[in-house]
Amino acid sequence: MAIPLTYNLRNLVVRRTTTVMTALGIALTVAVLLAVLALVDGLRVTLATSGDPRHVLVMRKGATSELTSLVTRMQFQDLKFKQGIATGADGQPLASVELITIISLAAEGSDTGDNVTIRGLMPAGIAMRHNVRLVSGRWFRQGVYEAVVGKSLSDRYPDARLGKKLRMGRSDWTIVGVMDASGGAQASEIWGDVNQVSADWNRVLYLSSALVEAPDAVTAKALVNSIGDDTRLDLGAQMETDYFAQQTQSATPIEYTGIFVAVIMAVGSSFAAMNTMYAAVARRAREIGTLRVLGFSKLSILTSFWLESVLLAGLGGVAGCLLVLPLNGHTTEVGANFSQLAFAFHITPGSMLAGVLFAIALGSVGGLFPAAAAARKEILSALRET
Amino acid sequence: MSEPIIETRNLTKEFLRDEFHVVALKDVTLEIPQGEFVTLMGPSGSGKSTLLHLIAAMDRPTGGEIRVLGHNLRELTDREIAHWRNENVGFIFQQFNLLPVLTALENVELPLKLTHLNKAERLEHAATALNLVGLGDRLGHFPRQLSGGQEQRVAIARAIVTDPALILADEPTGNLDAASAQEVLTILSKLNKDFGKTIVMVTHDPHAAHFATRVHHLEKGELMPDAA
Numbered sequence: 001m002a003i004p005l006t007y008n009l010r011n012l013v014v015r016r017t018t019t020v021m022t023a024l025g026i027a028l029t030v031a032v033l034l035a036v037l038a039l040v041d042g043l044r045v046t047l048a049t050s051g052d053p054r055h056v057l058v059m060r061k062g063a064t065s066e067l068t069s070l071v072t073r074m075q076f077q078d079l080k081f082k083q084g085i086a087t088g089a090d091g092q093p094l095a096s097v098e099l100i101t102i103i104s105l106a107a108e109g110s111d112t113g114d115n116v117t118i119r120g121l122m123p124a125g126i127a128m129r130h131n132v133r134l135v136s137g138r139w140f141r142q143g144v145y146e147a148v149v150g151k152s153l154s155d156r157y158p159d160a161r162l163g164k165k166l167r168m169g170r171s172d173w174t175i176v177g178v179m180d181a182s183g184g185a186q187a188s189e190i191w192g193d194v195n196q197v198s199a200d201w202n203r204v205l206y207l208s209s210a211l212v213e214a215p216d217a218v219t220a221k222a223l224v225n226s227i228g229d230d231t232r233l234d235l236g237a238q239m240e241t242d243y244f245a246q247q248t249q250s251a252t253p254i255e256y257t258g259i260f261v262a263v264i265m266a267v268g269s270s271f272a273a274m275n276t277m278y279a280a281v282a283r284r285a286r287e288i289g290t291l292r293v294l295g296f297s298k299l300s301i302l303t304s305f306w307l308e309s310v311l312l313a314g315l316g317g318v319a320g321c322l323l324v325l326p327l328n329g330h331t332t333e334v335g336a337n338f339s340q341l342a343f344a345f346h347i348t349p350g351s352m353l354a355g356v357l358f359a360i361a362l363g364s365v366g367g368l369f370p371a372a373a374a375a376r377k378e379i380l381s382a383l384r385e386t
Numbered sequence: 387m388s389e390p391i392i393e394t395r396n397l398t399k400e401f402l403r404d405e406f407h408v409v410a411l412k413d414v415t416l417e418i419p420q421g422e423f424v425t426l427m428g429p430s431g432s433g434k435s436t437l438l439h440l441i442a443a444m445d446r447p448t449g450g451e452i453r454v455l456g457h458n459l460r461e462l463t464d465r466e467i468a469h470w471r472n473e474n475v476g477f478i479f480q481q482f483n484l485l486p487v488l489t490a491l492e493n494v495e496l497p498l499k500l501t502h503l504n505k506a507e508r509l510e511h512a513a514t515a516l517n518l519v520g521l522g523d524r525l526g527h528f529p530r531q532l533s534g535g536q537e538q539r540v541a542i543a544r545a546i547v548t549d550p551a552l553i554l555a556d557e558p559t560g561n562l563d564a565a566s567a568q569e570v571l572t573i574l575s576k577l578n579k580d581f582g583k584t585i586v587m588v589t590h591d592p593h594a595a596h597f598a599t600r601v602h603h604l605e606k607g608e609l610m611p612d613a614a
Contacts, residue, residue, distance in 0.1 A: 002499070003496075004488075004492070004496075004499065013487075013489050014486075014487055230400075286481075287483075287485055290479070291485075293442070293444060293477050294471075294496055294497045294500075295468050295469065295471065297464075298464065374608070379444045379445075380444055380445055383483075
């Protein structure tokens with residue numbers, strides 16, 4: 001049987017200052033890692049909930065984002081009567097040609113502007129976004145300079161609040177409503193009538209993209225192929241869900257940078273744990289000698305000191321989770337495809353478990369060498385150390 | 387005379403210290419019968435502690451033979467020695483060497499962790515051993531809450547809790563006042579007389595030697611012939 005864990009736990013309590021300092025170092029490392037993972041996860045959740053499996057996004061062939069795409073009104077006229085597109089309550093096809101552009105808005109307390117997405121869309125475009133609902137005000141009317149802003153924007157930019165007039169294109173637009181998108185990316189956009197937006201930006205004939213809805217996901221997939229194969233249309237189509245999944249690639253650099261920083265910090269924390277454990281081994285040399293005299297094997301000594309390091313690091317891991325927990329649900333923004341996208345930090349039990357395991361891995365590596373040094377001590381020399 | 391529990395033949399321990407060749411023990415031939423209370427006496431550096439460490443297999447001889455409780459210690463591996471020591475030897479240190487973060491009861495329970503006893507049995511045995519040394523009312527005390535004499539009595543309880551045949555003590559009264567030393571020696575004598583334990587004790591103290599049934603003197607690593 002092994003040396004009791006009580007022995008290690010009480011030793012951690014006895015040298016509480018070094019325990020707290022070392023655990024804090026590990027906690028900060030875990031907190032950085034978890035914050036990055038929560039950021040990336042939040043972005044992915046936002047983008048994943050933005051797409052609908054019945055939606056097909058139509059863009060210029062080869063375009064990777066709506067901002068760089070071009071769809072003409074003539075193409076849209078041919079597109080909206082394609083077989084497989086569902087019809088709305090008004091008997092019209094559920095298809096919306098849309099213009100996407102960006103404006104610069106200054107956040108509260110900031111002099112510099114952020115790029116914000118403006119989407120001009122048809123009434124069918126609103127009807128198709130089932131995750132979008134008004135939280136205050138009303139929808140914009142056709143033919144007037146009225147806009148509805150996403151809740152994330154309204155919260156962040158003072159100029160984009162309900163009732164304000166916002167300078168966009170060549171006109172002043174009245175903010176008549178605020179919409180929410182159940183965590184979707186649409187909460188970071190400003191919507192207006194497609195005809196007004198295209199006129200104001202001098203793009204009446206050349207718009208950005210079209211969104212169509214099929215009755216179900218299977219038909220939507222068939223529609224993607226049908227549009228792609230239509231040489232007369234000369235447009236590319238993809239499932240809206242696939243489009244947003246590709247947009248999550250914007251999170252990759254953040255993820256890699258964060259993990260890189262966490263790894264650098266992890267090396268430092270691991271050395272801190274190692275240093276603490278080497279000091280513990282040196283201070284408890286006589287106890288090690290005594291345990292050997294009592295009959296505990298070298299392996300028992302190694303396991304005991306290694307476990308102490310793992311416990312110390314585990315403590316740091318839990319502290320790291322607690323440190324980062326207040327970030328959960330906190331909304332932030334990131335530049336995605338030249339415009340701002342708001343999303344919330346998303347901390348899951350899985351990521352917290354990963355954080356604790358990461359800390360334990362640090363403690364395991366850092367504790368192994370001091371534990372081996374403890375096990376290697378000769379009984380008599382250990383007993384003679386003071 | 388009973389069967390010898392410890393037999394050494396030409397036992398030698400040499401080592402290098404700062405490039406000097408040191409002979410700590412030279413050709414010691416000795417037999418200690420079962421049930422004896424033996425003291426090893428001699429000036430500092432005479433090799434008495436070295437002999438005790440070799441008997442406990444805490445160190446390896448460089449020459450000669452040593453058999454303890456029928457085992458040739460030179461033939462055992464580190465792991466076998468650890469197991470053998472736990473089962474057969476109780477060791478008492480001059481500086482008590484209790485683990486400061488464990489209570490008296492937990493310190494005494496420690497060697498039983500290596501046995502097949504369950505938790506309740508271990509605690510019962512540990513409490514019995516502490517009662518035997520008169521510390522039944524100090525089970526939950528940490529070493530820092532005990533006097534030197536009490537600490538040494540806890541160490542004796544730890545040494546006897548596995549019911550070993552052999553108890554080895556390295557200057558057990560060296561750090562104690564006269565009254566505490568007397569208590570400790572009385573307990574050791576009782577363990578020898580009432581429980582038949584074989585005891586080998588290293589000491590400088592001539593008074594302590596009075597409790598022994600046999601006294602061996604060492605000088606410069608050699609066993610003095612008058613005591614052999």
